[in-house]
Amino acid sequence: MANFKKNCGIPIDFEGFHNARSPRDVVVFFEDFLGSRFSATADAAAWFTYLINTQASTPEILDGTDDAEDEAGGVLKLAVDNTVDEGLNLQVNGEAFHLADGYPLYFEARVNAASILDIDWFVGLSAADTTMEICTDDTVDNIGFMSTVGTMAFVATKDSGTTKSVDTGITEAADDWIRIAFFSDGIDTITYSVDENDDGNFAVKGTLDADTA
Numbered sequence: 001m002a003n004f005k006k007n008c009g010i011p012i013d014f015e016g017f018h019n020a021r022s023p024r025d026v027v028v029f030f031e032d033f034l035g036s037r038f039s040a041t042a043d044a045a046a047w048f049t050y051l052i053n054t055q056a057s058t059p060e061i062l063d064g065t066d067d068a069e070d071e072a073g074g075v076l077k078l079a080v081d082n083t084v085d086e087g088l089n090l091q092v093n094g095e096a097f098h099l100a101d102g103y104p105l106y107f108e109a110r111v112n113a114a115s116i117l118d119i120d121w122f123v124g125l126s127a128a129d130t131t132m133e134i135c136t137d138d139t140v141d142n143i144g145f146m147s148t149v150g151t152m153a154f155v156a157t158k159d160s161g162t163t164k165s166v167d168t169g170i171t172e173a174a175d176d177w178i179r180i181a182f183f184s185d186g187i188d189t190i191t192y193s194v195d196e197n198d199d200g201n202f203a204v205k206g207t208l209d210a211d212t213a
Helices: none
Strands: 048-054 087-092 105-111 120-127 140-149 151-157 164-171 178-184 187-195 202-209
Touching: 105 120, 140 178, 151 187, 151 202, 164 187, 164 202
Parallel strands: none
Antiparallel strands: 048 087, 105 178, 120 140, 140 151, 151 164, 178 187, 187 202
16 A cells, blocks of 8 residues: 555555564465365355356456466456346455454455446455345445446445445546555554556555444
8 A cells, every 4th residue: 555665565564563574473365366266165165156146157267368468467257147136256265354453454456347337346355155245235244345337435344234335536447457455454444545557556545444334
């Protein structure tokens, strides 16, 4: 993020803690989608895939294909079918991440939506749920970025309550890479940022109070 010192893309300076090193001081989960394992059965692979309604298309790794040859690392393609309300969820098994007092957490992802007129999406952290449709369901705890018809918001649902949504002021462009990130300081504030040009320069879009998010 713009106001946090990084090393190889990983924040190393936090409020009251400087020059953090992995794995001594910080735990890092990095997924470049090269050789990733997916399963429609929960806990059977690294990633759990849930198909919504009559969705048939499953996650596809584009490593080594024309679609990925100009990109660093691998590319994961999530194709949605043509019927309304079809789609898919992809979740890391095990609910490996937890926001807690005293533990800063940084999340970043790179996203490209081929169409912004017909597709809603969410990227972030969420409680595990095999029937989850975050874009329409506010009963599952989550925090991250949601796009509905090209308008992006930062959203948070706490204690299975009503989702708190804050417009980022960002309107997506179809087939255009962007980077999204948020940082929980482990105290009381969550800062969310967007890199609209995919050049590593994040602009802080706002903050949420972690206690009321």
